[in-house]
Amino acid sequence: MTQLEEPVSVQEPAAPDGAVPVQAVRDVGSGLTLGRDVIFRYLRNANVDRIFGVPGTNEIPLIDGTDVPENNIEYVPCLHENIALGAAMGYARAKDVPGVVELHVTPGIGHALGNLFNAAKSHVPLVVLCGQQHSNLLLQEPLLASDLVKVAEQYTKWSYEVRGPNELAMAMQRALKVAMAPPMGPVFLSIPWEFLIRPVQPTDGGDGRFTRIGRKFLGDLDEVAKLAKILADANAPVIVAGDGVGAANAWDEVEALAKKLGAPVYTEQLSSYMNYPNDRPEWQGELPGTQEGMRAKLGVHDVAFFCGFNAQAQLVVFDWATGPLIPKGVRQVYLHNDPWQIGKNHFGEAAVLGDIKVTLPKILEKIPGDRTFDEDRARKRREELGQLSHARTQRFEDYAGRSDRADEVIHGSDIARALRDLQRGHSGANGEVIGRLVLVNEAVSDSAALQQYVDFRAPTDYFEAQGGSLGFSMPAALGTHLALGDGATVVNIVGDGSALFYPHAWWTAAKFSMPILYIITNNHRYQTLIKGMEVVEATYGWKPSGPADYLRIDPPPKLDFVRIAASFGVERGAQVSARSALAGELVKALRVVRDERLPYVLEVMTEPEPAEMPRIDVLYAARGGDEDPFGWIGPA
Template structure:
């Protein structure tokens, strides 16, 4: 017990929880906290110029480390600004303590400027949301929130912090953090049942999701896939690399359209999902992802995902890294010699198909090297050729990413991060969070031009922190993904070639001037030859660099 001001207690509690950075954008309701930073140094405060960017940075740090990230927002408008990126964090299961300054309790009932019920605003996007009413309650509330955020299934939590909580002083018990063991093993009887189903399968199919990379379970999933001879597909809009892209059993990305998923699953007699959602669709196609009667085995840390959309014969609630070894051993015990031979034959067939797919992607990309303007596949291949093997790619190039996982190899769980939630503007800030988390690894951001504009202020933070990140803008001067989908409707736009409110050409976007306005080195390139010179220089630089790449604008 010690007499302490709330603003100092808050920072001490964050330090107890292992928080290294507090991402934020302060306003009047955060001034008491910022006053503490006149004498406090940790956790380091990382200034973003917009709350959405602050949330994206916290997201990038959280998923790259698996540790708690913290972000502080400004009252109701600040929380509102951050909700798009908070939605992404929710879908990605990013452990983030989200806090926002609130007015002093003495005037809250009068609904002063910037006031709203913050806990209610945040609640749909977080695992737990509440307002701290007194300094005495702060340790219990903060430690509980952090425990909830880090307990699988991990995710963001929210605390509203009235000014009186931070400005008061009291003799309080600071308590201590609690950590819930994450290595949950699935029930033994369900493992046995799943093993029976998998051992009996003649053509199994594996879907791998973010729970695999979050638990660093690549080796365990590889062992299962090799044992049963199954192709491994990853989610098209994944948060991370859930299977090594260079492995012979990596079959690529599964689409988010029901007809295509159903066509794929009907080639197999058993669907095995390891940490994947079944199924987040993108557009209605008139078909379910799975036909009635599809047999499913599903392992996940989140009980909500098990049997959520489709009946599951074996639903295993457990951590992939902890559960997969037991499941794999149980399958091996049930395999006869004929089963092992059949699995070996499947491995060979799948490996040949994977090798052929990669060769085809590389061949197509190389055939486009001489095209003008730059073709996205050729650009991705060149980037893959230039990047070192330990590079981390943060990607948000929706209409330009076909072939990316074959052309830019991502083999470890921290090598790739993508747009899990679908809320655009994530690549620039998440790359900053990832670089803070992994300062010794090269981090590269790939962003579309439209997406970059949602969080362009992030470049200021990268320059302010001197984070050596190459920011590559795939610039097609439009919302090309929207054009593609509008064109697919096959009606007025497809016939006339007019796409309302989807071109970014009047005025033209000048990304290099934006970057240079913050003192950041920047260059615009229009040929692959220029990219071949600019990217290695950016990787060697001690400063962030923006490379604005003019790519093909055609659909």
């Protein structure tokens, strides 16, 4: 269809051949189907009831569509595009539907790249709708315009700029199909703004249906048998459960296989789901974030089963001379629904492409029938894991409640244990103060403690951005609450550095009275960067030129996060710096969240965890393995 130029006089110009007259575009009450109507038709069919965004002139027709009652979709305004995109991430993950975000031309997608990257790495399904300038102007390089597809395409499964209103139905059908197809991820549509208010031909409006590719497909049975035999032959098998496990909701299936084999289970670094239940004896925590740590912990095993493994090199330093992350003596087998991730960096002797939840039982069926499988040896491995797990639990309890602590200093483990005690009805509080807890985590230095102590009922009860781009969690908590409503208590725990990225997320929380508990762990330092520098020093013998004060916030800015939140409308909050007061302040905060249905900010003054914190990876320790001195380095 030929594009129309805007009129330059009172007399309307004649429409070029085949074009719709301008008057027809303006007559929005004529009963014509407009471009924006097509978009809402598809979103409704995808069970989307929220659009997140930052208002821009180009997107006004789209935002206005949320005021049309029959569209039944609410607009959630944010004060920054990366907040809107992060909120859409939380909504998509918690609701298992595509998150939808509206952005404003080049600055909009530019501002949102940090969390678009996080969404891509965490495989969160998003439909990003970006308003483009008027199509007749694009050749002339107008204000704020650029090649938006080129900006977004590196971090999306599919990116496209719509060429006319009649393409909108097909573009939306494809966008929703691609976003939700396994493995899920974000897609991007650039839409010249006038297409939103131009009429669509009746034959091109679509009916809102989109292709839904079935996720539960069984892997090749010959390759399944091959993989099962390698596991049955193993003397010391290990399972690495990646985000593919959480996405498939396959806790039970992985646990059944781990118990049959007597195999320990690590989860991948910076997991965005809780990929294995933390109260099972097989669980050994996340793999370390250093080359030496990964090699050491995987190297004591003869077979490694990488199940849904995405984050295969979450490191900041790598030395070729040291050797590959997975030692050459370890046989590798893979299962995933994503062919790109299977054997991506290393050779896999068996490689199964299939849904994890559906395929794992078939692997398990094959193992007892294999003549080389030694059930007695597997039983002994199970018994050892059970004994070590019991000892680990006791050591963590002794550590958290140790009587030799004369100081009132608060560590991340104190916060994690206090949350767990409230979940279980301890600390003088009824367990219903929390009910189901969903933790949105960006206190990276405290992740091990949080994963050890807090109770999780499902993989989606834990959310962390695998991309590591800071400024994710406060926005994501918004969408998580809107998706879950009264079904869970959303707790966002975030370091002070990350909290400074987007404190204006609190404006949206206040506007919609979202009952979210924000816990700010304030340690006045870039702790992960300090660890990262230590790794560089140890690996290369490099030393900083000075005292590296640039990694220490000294003197610390006189920030008061409770007052900052209040300036954005979150008026309930408190600071706590004494360990003896922590549990009581948490009870108070959670009662405001649960009973008054209001957001609350609890700023906790913390110090780094002492070196004597117990280890989660008890099996490796029992084999005489040294603790990784640097632990998880985290986003840097």
